[in-house]
Amino acid sequence: MNEHHTTTSDLKRQVASRCRSFLKEATEIAANDFGFIELPKRTVHSWVMEFSEPGRHSGKELVYSELDIFTIWERIKSIVQSTKSWVKAKDSIQSYIDIHNIKPTGFWTHDLERQYLVPLLRTYLEEAGAFIYHYQTARKVINIMFRHLDSPEVEVVGLIVLEGFEAERSFHLEPKMLVHPIEELELRILGGKTDSMVGLGIQDLHLWPHTDWWVCEVRLANPRGTAIGWNRVHGITDTLALALRAFKSGGVALGLATTRLSSPFGRMGETRGGTLQKIAVGESRYFLSEQQITKFTRFWRRFLSLMEKPQHYLQVPIRRLRAAGTRAQKEDALVDYVIGLEALLGREGERTEVVYRFSVRGSVLLANRRKDRKVHLKELRDLYNLRSRIVHGQPVSDEELEKSLPMAENALRHVWNWYFTHWYGENSNEQGITRIDEDLVIR
Numbered sequence: 001m002n003e004h005h006t007t008t009s010d011l012k013r014q015v016a017s018r019c020r021s022f023l024k025e026a027t028e029i030a031a032n033d034f035g036f037i038e039l040p041k042r043t044v045h046s047w048v049m050e051f052s053e054p055g056r057h058s059g060k061e062l063v064y065s066e067l068d069i070f071t072i073w074e075r076i077k078s079i080v081q082s083t084k085s086w087v088k089a090k091d092s093i094q095s096y097i098d099i100h101n102i103k104p105t106g107f108w109t110h111d112l113e114r115q116y117l118v119p120l121l122r123t124y125l126e127e128a129g130a131f132i133y134h135y136q137t138a139r140k141v142i143n144i145m146f147r148h149l150d151s152p153e154v155e156v157v158g159l160i161v162l163e164g165f166e167a168e169r170s171f172h173l174e175p176k177m178l179v180h181p182i183e184e185l186e187l188r189i190l191g192g193k194t195d196s197m198v199g200l201g202i203q204d205l206h207l208w209p210h211t212d213w214w215v216c217e218v219r220l221a222n223p224r225g226t227a228i229g230w231n232r233v234h235g236i237t238d239t240l241a242l243a244l245r246a247f248k249s250g251g252v253a254l255g256l257a258t259t260r261l262s263s264p265f266g267r268m269g270e271t272r273g274g275t276l277q278k279i280a281v282g283e284s285r286y287f288l289s290e291q292q293i294t295k296f297t298r299f300w301r302r303f304l305s306l307m308e309k310p311q312h313y314l315q316v317p318i319r320r321l322r323a324a325g326t327r328a329q330k331e332d333a334l335v336d337y338v339i340g341l342e343a344l345l346g347r348e349g350e351r352t353e354v355v356y357r358f359s360v361r362g363s364v365l366l367a368n369r370r371k372d373r374k375v376h377l378k379e380l381r382d383l384y385n386l387r388s389r390i391v392h393g394q395p396v397s398d399e400e401l402e403k404s405l406p407m408a409e410n411a412l413r414h415v416w417n418w419y420f421t422h423w424y425g426e427n428s429n430e431q432g433i434t435r436i437d438e439d440l441v442i443r
Contacts, residue, residue: 011099012146015092019142022089022117023124024133026080031131033076039130042068046191051212060211062188069122080121089117096149103225105154105261119264120145148265153221155262158233159186160216160240163253163276167214167288173300176219177236186215190257209257216240219262230271233259241279243303245322246416247296249409250286253278280325281333306424313428314419317343321412330401331390337408338387341380344415347433355384361436365415379407 031037044064049057080086093116096102123141128134148154162179170180190209218236222229237256244252255276280286288296306312320340327333345361346354363376383404389396423432 008099011092011096015089015096016139016142016146018085018089018092019117019120019145020135020138022083022085023121023138023141025083025085026076026121027124027128027131027133029079029083030072030076033079034131037131039125040068040071041065042071044188046188047208048187048191049208049210051210057210059208062184062191064188067126069125072125073118073121086117093117100149102149105222105224106230107226116145116149116265123264144263145265148263151224153223154229156220156222156229156233157260157262158218158220158236158256159190159258160218160237161190161209161255161257161276162214162216162286163210164250165214165244165252165254165286166212167293168290169293171293171297173216173297177216179214179216182209182211182213182215187211215257230259239304239307241277242307242318242322243296243300244286245279245325246303246318246413246420247299248286248292249280249283249413251278251280251283252286278326279322281327302420302424306420313343313426314416314424316340317412317416321409321416324409324412330398330405331396334383334401334405334408335387335390337405337412338384340412341408341415344412344419344429344432345436347430348428355381358384360440361433362411362415364436364439365418366411376411380411383408383411 034040042065044066046062046064048060048062050060052058120141123144124138125131127141128137161182167179170178172178187209218233220229220232220236234256237254241254244250244254253276257272259271306314309315317340320336320343324333324336324340327336341362342358345358350357359377359380362380363373366376366380367373386396386400386404419429419432422435423429426432
């Protein structure tokens with residue numbers, strides 16, 4: 001045990017020593033090649049859409065300067081990779097990886113030595129700010145590399161874009177899940193280029209980000225050799241869309257824009273999306289007040305737990321609520337709403353008086369007072385009949401649909417939230433139906 005510990009410590013010191021030698025020689029080579037110690041900069045152009053008036057955006061070009069790390073590496077890589085310091089550092093890192101059985105950052109990749117040495121040089125130059133060697137700076141960035149290598153997991157960062165969304169302030173849904181207005185750096189990244197120093201190519205993807213977007217930044221652990229964190233970011237995106245739709249109405253669109261590792265080391269770089277899906281068509285901007293932010297954060301924790309269950313009777317109706325908001329055809333949206341309501345207001349096996357049960361039970365939940373049920377009773381009966389006409393191919397006017405869709409959406413959201421509040425722990429809607437039927441008599 002002590003012998004192994006000594007061997008591990010010696011190897012770690014060897015890796016650190018050889019990496020310092022590599023950084024020292026690489027900075028000297030770069031300084032000689034460029035003829036000065038100042039780091040070269042490049043001008044980057046990024047395109048965004050700036051909000052001008054309701055419903056309109058105009059193009060705007062962001063121009064900024066950044067460290068030209070890609071050009072630096074392209075100019076010196078052939079010389080650097082032929083040095084003894086590169087070879088020794090590369091071999092010692094590989095030995096460290098082999099002895100410790102360090103898995104790659106993703107399940108389908110194999111991390112290579114250059115994917116530690118090149119990010120090491122990049123991180124060093126960003127820290128040092130010049131082609132000059134500093135022992136303490138080298139030690140700092142090498143320790144960052146060791147923390148990445150020694151960790152059994154890596155951190156995945158996902159950026160979920162929210163369009164048509166606004167809140168009174170930034171807020172955390174979870175400790176590592178922050179919702180906030182889009183920042184300038186995010187606008188630059190989404191609207192411009194990203195260069196890869198690790199030989200994986202150059203991405204040039206314009207997503208035309210909007211200056212009035214909000215984003216949800218998600219940070220998740222990804223065990224080495226798996227894609228758990230990467231997949232869960234996609235799952236969180238889908239769950240967030242469902243939660244927003246369940247909580248209140250509002251015309252928000254969202255999508256996963258980027259996913260990347262928080263560490264500069266490792267092979268897996270950045271993946272990008274590019275499409276935002278509307279989850280409510282033709283509605284006003286989705287706004288959360290201060291009070292609603294507090295309620296939504298509490299709602300989110302419970303909702304996330306619900307959606308992570310293998311099966312729950314509330315999952316299908318809420319997916320119908322979301323699906324309705326994405327439909328291009330109004331008839332399809334209305335059918336989705338009614339199917340969601342049927343799943344909550346009917347019992348399995350009930351075959352008779354379906355319309356009656358649907359209308360009466362729904363009216364009980366939509367009206368707190370008995371005298372107010374009559375209006376809802378008629379609305380729900382008409383809604384179900386409209387659904388029947390649609391599925392049987394009978395003509396339905398736009399006027400009927402325009403009138404019925406808001407009511408159908410609000411009814412499904414209200415009924416779903418009643419079950420979510422009172423019957424969350426049940427395996428079916430049986431207890432809820434029993435309570436509704438009792439209320440028919442009591443109230």
